[in-house]
Amino acid sequence: MSDTPILRIAGLSVALPPGADRAHAVHELSLDLHPNRTLCVVGESGSGKSLAALAVMGLLPPEVRAVAGTIELEGQNLLALPERAMRRIRGRRIGMVFQSPMTGLNPVMRIGDQIAEQFRFNGRDLGVDPRRRGIELLDSVGLPEPAKLLDTYPFRLSGGQRQRVMIAMALALEPSVLIADEPTTALDVTTQVQILKLLRELQERHRLAVMFITHDFGVVSEIADEIAVMRHGELVEHGAASRVLEHPVHPYTKQLLAAVPSLEPPPRAPVKAPIVLQAQALQKTYRSRDRLFGRHREVAALRNVDLAIRRGEVLGLIGESGSGKTTLGRVIVRLLQADSGSITIDGTEVSQLPRRQYRPYRKRVQMIFQDPFSSLNPRRTVGQIVAEGLLAHGMPAAQAHARAREFLRIVKLSEQAAERYPHEFSGGQRQRIGIARALALEPDILVADEPVSALDVSVQAEVLELFEEIRVRLQPAMLFITHDLRVAAQICDRVAIMRRGEIVEEGPTAAIFATPRHAYTQELLAAVPGKSQPVLGHSAPRPVLPIVAEIEPT
């Protein structure tokens, strides 16, 4: 344990405006940051972890206020400082890295100018040459050709590169404290590994005290020296990383740790049922055309993709952003039309059917969407949302609404939910509504596009359990699209790894996870955060359910 803390948060309370669901966003929080150590603040959405960080930066939104406690930076109480003085602390003494690398940089300013701004407002007296320092900084965060990069605009950079630029900017004035709010959440796993490594290197080089906010225990186990677990604005557990991970005391910590899906696939017998969905040689290229001059850009999203799913089987489609996995899902539910190739359902070729003739097949192929907020129409009641598909396929209204209620019960929502509007539900409940909507038509094929990615871990575990139940009870052929290998390990019978529009490897989940053959699969598996941490990851409890059709066939 090193010396005196550089930043001390003591008894901090942040009040929410009246009418919020609780009085304090953060309640009597006390934490210390030490040089050259990383404190991970872990919590689910609404735990107050981000507001605590913003309080340190003096960047709380106007409607919330720090009402009690102190935040001392080397003995100076930041909460008592006027805005002018706080401005000299930000950047110079405390740097911050935000979550979204896509919106964190100004799209119409060159990288070099954005870095130079740091010096313009903060370092006039430092006498630095912004260009030389800019090159140094970009070099230090491992970006190639820094001199050239200074003159480019952010849109030319990938997400990971942008996050590196943001880190370089946060460190431009050599602060002693770095606050990182979910800095890798929006990144692909392979990029995440690199950014975490970079943060650790920089920390050692500059003896930074890092406050790292995250919801991901995998990431925590990779970088934390200390862990603070927050829930509903309160600190529930705090201690050395190894102690908290291996011997959690608070039930909530235990629950969070248990909710992280294991990377170890449970044994599953190969599914022998007949093939329901088969896709062959699917091709899809996106073309954007400049209408005036006829120039165009092409991106091949699908190149010769083949897949087949049997009844009751879950095929995991794994890939990073831009791999074409979402395009493939959309082509299968026919939100997009492939350029060529065939899709057959129970042996019938459907991809070339005209719209009108395809309509009966709509009922058989359903989709579950990623975002539980934008996937439900805010102006319609939950009952209307779930019944809509049944009505579209000609079921009388009374019957459709009765069935909608039945399916709400199957996804473990009360029947009264039917009368309410989506905004009255939490993210996990909304995702259940989306699942009920897809199930109501009793589809033979279910495409789930990152259905648990937007959910907190504990909610994610519940929804995964629901998927397991659906698999057993309703036995659809399921295409489960995900970027999360832990989730894939738990739910999928087989997995297909996708990269740049191609399926590079495919096989039974256990086999692929145990002995990945393709270099890219190996890279992906190696990048899973917390893989070396045995305490992480418990297999989802297998619900033991009789395989009976509880739903009367229509």
Place this chain on the structure above:
Amino acid sequence: MAIMYRLLRHKGAAFGAAVIALVVILAAAASILYPAGPFEMVGGTFEPPFQHAYPLGTDGLGRDVLTSIVYGTRVSLLVAVVSTVVAVTIGLLVGAVSGYFGDRLDDLLMRITELFQTIPSFIFAVVLIAIFTPNIGSIVAAISIVSWPPVARLVRGEFLAIRHREYVEAAVVLGVSTPRIIFVEILPNVISPVVVLASLMVANAILLEAGISFLGLGDQNLMSWGYMIGEGRSTIRDAWWLSVFPGIAIVVTVLALNLIGDGLNDALNPRLARGVRA
């Protein structure tokens, strides 16, 4: 009904709503209050206002100015409301089709919309009325024809934004028919900005109608505010009240509608409401 509540808490909107309510009552009660009608010559010519019999005076033919203003509310409201309803309907249809289907159809519809937008709306309306015979029907038609393009543009933009929301895609995957997706899934989500725009269009239509009547292109059988100002214009130095009172009626009504539009905007987009209205 939370929206009504929020709207009436907005002071400007509450005032606007009160004014419009009064105007509507006057329009409805005109023939009870003044059964003789606005064209009846009741008193001496050019009687100044604030006398006993005719509080707002009389005109060159001895017609009561107050009676004329009260009857004028009928024409103004009728023309404004009907033309706005027609314009919003055209705009919604064009915008919805354009935004939902996109591509070539969108290009075509938007070029047509632009064609309408390139001609100054008042002059365009005057030309249209001059081509038809000037009566209340052609005035409504002309105002509708010049007013729909902004609605179409607004609705198109909203449709483009919502078209690719996941709930719309979910409806497509469920097999919901296209008209139902447009009208049941998307339209209710674009209606709030349209309502705000419509309240401002009513105000604009009142001004257009007044302008048209002022030029003498109005319906000769109906008393309207614009006609009154047009008639009073030549004697404005001797009988100011002939132009000023109908002018005030126009200003107050248009202002009230604008305040309602403002209030609606805040009530329907609470997050955009500017600051805390203490």
